[in-house]
Amino acid sequence: MNVGSAVTNLIKILFLLLLILVILIGGIFWFDHLGLINYKRFIGPYERYLPSFMKRGESAVDEPLLIEKEFLVKKEEMLLQKELELELRTQELEAWDLSLKENESKLKEEAVSLEEEKKVLSEKLREYDNYKDNIRRQAEYFTSMPPTAAVERLAKLDDLLAIDILRQIDTNAAEAGRLSVVPYFLSLMDPERAATLQRKMTKVGYDSE
Template identity: 35%
Template sequence: MGALPQILLLMLLVLGLTVGGLLWFDYLGLIDTRDSFAPLLRLVGRETRQVFDEPDDIMLMDRLRLEAFQEALRLQAEELSLQRDRLASYEQDLEKREQELAAAEKEMEEREVSLNERLRAYENRRAVLEQNSRYLTSMRPAEAVEILKGYDDQLMIETFRVTEELAARAGQMSLVSVWLSSLPPERAADIQRKMTLRPDE
């Protein structure tokens, strides 16, 4: 290696040692070199010392404390704003759920009312059918058949079924077979066929 490269290498080495030594002394607090090496420190990603316009101002520390306090207040205000937004969103969710629960409760109440009405209607119809069956059973068969001829098929079938249930409960013979035999053959056959079907058929 020639003399010139060796000289350049030594100069770079001396320069590196000098800069490193100055930065080390600055780190130890023996000297203050941060302001001088600020551009270099920024290049390597290190923080530089804050520069003040009036470093000898006696109110400098108070201003710094005030700025820090204002920054803390700003951050706290942002956090409070975020919390308010979250609370508003949570409140909206609660209101929505409350409305859904109220709608579901109203629907349940309507279903209950409808079910009770159907049950009362069924009980009332059942009571009417039982009473009608007792009237027909107490009559002479020919008179009962004349009345039954005026019934539509559904009412006649329901009357026959209730009559059979009441007779079975009382341990007596049902008059349904007697009534059917006295009906016109075609209608009797149609009624018997329908009575063998399930209610949903």
Template identity: 35%
Template sequence: MGRVLGRVFLLLLLIAILAGGGLVWFDYLNVIDAKTILAPVYRLIGLQPRSQTETGEEEFLSLDAERLAIRLEALELRNMEIEQKEEELVSRQDQIEQMAQDLEERQKALDERENSFNAMVEDADIRSRNVEQNARYLNGMPPERAVGIITNMNDQDAIDVLRKTEEIAQAEGSASIVSYWLSLMPPERAAELQRKMAGRPSLRD
């Protein structure tokens, strides 16, 4: 029984020593403030008690200034990011505007080509109607007079009239007078027109 009590006492003493040592160490590290408790112990063993370090007003101001500097630095970084994004947006907007301008110019070019094509088609239609009207008009007059008019035409107009006359005859199921007209023409003129008619596409092509 006595041995057990002795061991208990030794364990309690060891715990007290460890607790005291830990208390002194934590106080030294300023983790806890135990200077008031430890002051009598320091005096008992002849040591000068440690005084509590007080934070002065200047230190508080320094901490506030440091916090303010950190916030200002963060704001500066944020402003730099915003400025960079603004520059990227401006650059992107310039690219979009350039693309829109290019598309507008291409659209104008396409519109001009379409208008030019439509004008050509309209001119071709007008010419085709005029050629048909002339062919019908010549087909209704005496052959000798019609041949005189055709002979004085330029080659392309004469060829177009002759071909249109043949087309009208085929469509109406009647005999074409083109061969008779050619027989009434001077041989050189008739041969030249026939040669060119064989090599040139028709007006409708």
């Protein structure tokens, strides 16, 4: 047997061994697919030494799953970020709503206070109007009385009330186009009281001393 024949036989033997190995691995793939054996148990530890065409295509199958998983993870992160932003926005709106309610409460309190002040002012204006009406009637009453009787009654009044009545008598006389009887009333009064009333009548507001 020459060298060439020996090499040819060796190649045939190697080819047959490789074919047997391929058939064996293919059979293991098939039995693993049928669930009869565990591929990882028999071939898994030695798979890295096999040619690429003999390796199980798990990486090719797993790659889309990994991409999908990464996409889902990013999607989840985006949803969490949006949820956080929504929560922060909700907190801001709740704080704004609380501020509006506090301002509304303050405005209601101010409205109630203003209404109370309005009532007090209205009451004072009504009292003032009643006082003015009373002074007007008193002035007409004193004017219609005999001067001596009018002076006697004026002498019993406090200074401010007497001054308001005398002022109203002056006003009524001016509106009617006649002379006022106030100077005559003062001439009939006690000189000291008349001087006091005249002095106070010249002051704004008729404040008593």
